[in-house]
Amino acid sequence: MHNEESSTQESKIIVALDFDDLSKAKTLVSKLDPNLCKLKVGKEMFTLFGPDWVRYLVEKEFQVFLDLKFHDIPNTVAKACKAAAQLGVWMVNVHASGGVKMMQAAVESLNSLGGNRPLLTGVTILTSMDKHQFDQIGYQRDIESQVSHFAQMAESAGLDGIVCSALEAEMLRKEIGKEFKLVTPGIRPVGSDQGDQSRVMTPERALNAGANYLVIGRPITQAEDPLSALCEISESVASL
Numbered sequence: 001m002h003n004e005e006s007s008t009q010e011s012k013i014i015v016a017l018d019f020d021d022l023s024k025a026k027t028l029v030s031k032l033d034p035n036l037c038k039l040k041v042g043k044e045m046f047t048l049f050g051p052d053w054v055r056y057l058v059e060k061e062f063q064v065f066l067d068l069k070f071h072d073i074p075n076t077v078a079k080a081c082k083a084a085a086q087l088g089v090w091m092v093n094v095h096a097s098g099g100v101k102m103m104q105a106a107v108e109s110l111n112s113l114g115g116n117r118p119l120l121t122g123v124t125i126l127t128s129m130d131k132h133q134f135d136q137i138g139y140q141r142d143i144e145s146q147v148s149h150f151a152q153m154a155e156s157a158g159l160d161g162i163v164c165s166a167l168e169a170e171m172l173r174k175e176i177g178k179e180f181k182l183v184t185p186g187i188r189p190v191g192s193d194q195g196d197q198s199r200v201m202t203p204e205r206a207l208n209a210g211a212n213y214l215v216i217g218r219p220i221t222q223a224e225d226p227l228s229a230l231c232e233i234s235e236s237v238a239s240l
């Protein structure tokens, strides 16, 4: 079980709930404690089960990252962020490639809600992308420089942080404000299957590199005993 120290600190682990079966997701959630982890709802579960699923998790007092990665014209993204905030979520996100004007519109719509608004993060380069896939898009920079550029755009637009690979965390920590959050998917404990992720790091190394939050899905949700898998990771990073 998790020790007392890890349960009194803010949890840095965000469990990605990517399920197509609501009862399986509920069974897992029933074993979890909001002090042990935060939860992420992404495109699959939101499309299948909608805002009611998000409200269910919020009512159970979990901090929920609604990972819908909005990317549209500024007015549409601003309104989508506001709608997400009204669900009571802890974090929402947009694609940084939507541009500064789009990100500023999202910040303004959340600020208009007053104090208790969700954090807003910008997705940089997806952690599933390797150099080959990245080069196909046609950006002029290399991956690290492009992530750094998106981070600067997001910071100047007033976002609270970005979603990036932990491989970029050390570089970013030298370039951006201390309070700027680095949310890192592509986390793989030693020995776990990489799946479709390319830019991966272990939980311990990611936090040491400067990540604030670790997004972890399949290494926990597909484990034989998801709670044990989560507790093991949680204990391994408790002192970091």
Ligand SMILES: O=c1ccn([C@@H]2O[C@H](COP(=O)(O)O)[C@@H](O)[C@H]2O)c(=O)[nH]1
Binding pocket: 016, 018, 042, 123, 125, 126, 127, 128, 163, 164, 185, 186, 187, 195, 197, 215, 216, 217, 218, 219
């Ligand atoms: O760059 C990104 C942005 C978001 N994700 C999301 O995080 C989880 C990762 O799940 P794993 O099972 O641990 O691979 C998933 O929900 C993605 O949609 C990401 O992986 N990379």
